[in-house]
Amino acid sequence: MEASLGALLASPTEPPSPDRELVIRARGGDRSAFEALHDRYARVVHGVLLAKVPPGIASDLVQDTFVAVLERLGGLRDEGAFGGWVLAIARNLATDWHRSSRKVVALDEVPERGAEPRPTAEAEQVLAAIRALPETYAVPLTLRLVEGLTGPEIAERLGMTPGSVRVNLHKGMKRLREELGVADE
Amino acid sequence: MSDDYLWDRTGEVDPEVARLEGLLAEHRYRGEPPRGRSAGWGRGPWLLAALVLLGVGVGVALRSMRSDTASWGLSSASCADCSLAVGEWLEPSEPTRLQVADIGHLDVAASSRLRIVATGVDEHRVELERGSLHAMVLAPPRLLVVETPAATAVDLGCEYDLEMGADGAGRLTVTSGWVALEGPLGTTTVVEGSWAPMRTGHPPGLPRFLSASQAFSEAADLAETDPAAALDPLLRLARRADTLTLFHLLPRVDGPDRERVLAEIERLGPGRIDRALDRDGVLALDADALEALLGVLVGCCAR
Numbered sequence: 001m002e003a004s005l006g007a008l009l010a011s012p013t014e015p016p017s018p019d020r021e022l023v024i025r026a027r028g029g030d031r032s033a034f035e036a037l038h039d040r041y042a043r044v045v046h047g048v049l050l051a052k053v054p055p056g057i058a059s060d061l062v063q064d065t066f067v068a069v070l071e072r073l074g075g076l077r078d079e080g081a082f083g084g085w086v087l088a089i090a091r092n093l094a095t096d097w098h099r100s101s102r103k104v105v106a107l108d109e110v111p112e113r114g115a116e117p118r119p120t121a122e123a124e125q126v127l128a129a130i131r132a133l134p135e136t137y138a139v140p141l142t143l144r145l146v147e148g149l150t151g152p153e154i155a156e157r158l159g160m161t162p163g164s165v166r167v168n169l170h171k172g173m174k175r176l177r178e179e180l181g182v183a184d185e
Numbered sequence: 186m187s188d189d190y191l192w193d194r195t196g197e198v199d200p201e202v203a204r205l206e207g208l209l210a211e212h213r214y215r216g217e218p219p220r221g222r223s224a225g226w227g228r229g230p231w232l233l234a235a236l237v238l239l240g241v242g243v244g245v246a247l248r249s250m251r252s253d254t255a256s257w258g259l260s261s262a263s264c265a266d267c268s269l270a271v272g273e274w275l276e277p278s279e280p281t282r283l284q285v286a287d288i289g290h291l292d293v294a295a296s297s298r299l300r301i302v303a304t305g306v307d308e309h310r311v312e313l314e315r316g317s318l319h320a321m322v323l324a325p326p327r328l329l330v331v332e333t334p335a336a337t338a339v340d341l342g343c344e345y346d347l348e349m350g351a352d353g354a355g356r357l358t359v360t361s362g363w364v365a366l367e368g369p370l371g372t373t374t375v376v377e378g379s380w381a382p383m384r385t386g387h388p389p390g391l392p393r394f395l396s397a398s399q400a401f402s403e404a405a406d407l408a409e410t411d412p413a414a415a416l417d418p419l420l421r422l423a424r425r426a427d428t429l430t431l432f433h434l435l436p437r438v439d440g441p442d443r444e445r446v447l448a449e450i451e452r453l454g455p456g457r458i459d460r461a462l463d464r465d466g467v468l469a470l471d472a473d474a475l476e477a478l479l480g481v482l483v484g485c486c487a488r
Contacts, residue, residue, distance in 0.1 A: 034218060035218050038218035042214055042216060042218070043213065043214045045214075046213075046214035046216075047214075050212065052484055055212050058214075059214065059216060062214060062216055063216060063219055066218055066219050067219045070219065081463075084462070084463050085463075087462075088462065088463055088473060088474065088477040091462075091477045091480050091481065092473065092476055092477055092480065094480065095476065095477075095479070095480030095483070096326075098480075098483075099326050099341045099362070099363055122208060123208050123209055123211065123212065126205060126208060126209060127209070127212070134454075134455065134456075134485045135455055135481055135484055135485045136455050136456040136485070144191065145202070145205045145206055145209050146209045146210070146212050146213055147213055147214065148206070148210070148213060150192070150193040150194060151191075151192040151193050152193060164456075164457065166188075166192055168456075169188070169191055169192065170188050170191065173188070173191055173202065177201065182201055
């Protein structure tokens with residue numbers, strides 16, 4: 001398995017991204033272009049956040065992220081770099097949240113906000129296990145298992161090679177099975 | 186079993202992957218895009234006005250909730266209910282607790298010299314000329330600032346020990362949360378379980394974990410005066426947690442050396458960071474890119 005994955009790493013693909021045109025249109029006031037960017041990245045942003053903060057907080061921070069996008073889109077120099085840029089905003093917000101919430105409330109004690117249903121105990125346990133993994137594994141696993149993206153979609157949105165995403169999904173799932181006490185297939 | 190199903194849902198269904206998909210689907214994001222103030226979107230001015238009004242309201246509420254007194258409560262074995270006014274120097278002969286408005290306290294060691302520079306709703310600022318203190322703060326970031334001759338400790342929501350010697354050398358040790366150690370020649374972020382040296386007239390030193398080896402810590406000290414000579418031992422001795430130290434080495438080295446440091450951070454920590462973290466931005470010392478990388482390193486490696 002490792003050898004074939006290694007071969008994939010050596011042959012990255014760069015599909016054309018529609019981000020550049022959408023960013024230019026959104027910057028010009030085209031609401032539908034902004035919504036298209038939101039559709040393309042909201043779940044990715046949520047998945048990245050969910051790998052770092054509790055679920056109710058992640059949803060709030062997605063909104064904060066896209067509010068920040070609205071405010072700062074005019075300052076984005078390379079329209080094609082929108083994906084990395086929006087994820088950097090999200091990571092910064094997660095970092096700020098961790099800073100501001102330390103010593104105030106423990107991560108596991110954060111109350112759910114909004115109208116989201118309280119997760120089942122098992123879902124909570126699985127999410128906690130994913131969050132405990134290195135981010136390299138936690139983010140693609142969250143995007144695959146929670147947000148429902150496929151590996152190629154994850155690679156395209158994160159700006160990574162399909163090979164490295166596949167390796168991380170494979171290794172991350174192996175680690176998750178170990179954490180959950182499930183035998184590897 | 187092939188991992189094709191995990192990859193793109195083709196091939197034989199992996200039952201555990203399918204079970205987790207079902208279990209976690211309830212957390213999938215289904216939110217709507219926020220309404221903004223971009224031209225032509227119609228509701229912008231009203232939203233902006235509402236936000237401004239909300240901000241004013243929150244500001245008024247916070248102002249009314251927080252004490253804004255010109256003195257802080259002070260207690261010690263010989264003085265149970267004393268106070269220290271803004272500008273007045275405290276030179277206790279015994280351990281003394283200073284109540285920082287309503288956000289926490291400072292335990293000041295005997296023979297220290299300290300005064301309150303300012304206290305208000307936005308910031309509480311203290312000057313520690315010499316001695317040591319233990320700070321415990323439950324508040325949003327940047328509310329408590331402690332100036333010393335060598336650097337300024339900016340609380341980011343945490344608990345820490347700060348020592349300042351009469352010779353101009355000091356040390357910050359963080360036991361919980363984060364502290365930014367800011368000076369005219371640079372800033373260091375010190376996270377829980379780590380410490381950083383400081384010296385008057387020099388930028389704050391490289392932070393390192395209390396668990397770091399003696400050899401690694403000595404190499405970190407060497408980096409203050411000769412980063413090039415410290416590079417090899419730091420890279421050779423670094424553990425996963427020490428990526429936080431290597432992170433602070435990035436602005437101290439140039440060109441290929443900076444590439445080497447980042448490559449070692451990636452190898453020990455999160456792996457190749459690619460565009461998702463703006464690798465070029467990190468190498469160019471872009472503040473946002475560095476901030477994002479620091480957040481990732483704290484998440485993945487500071488354990």
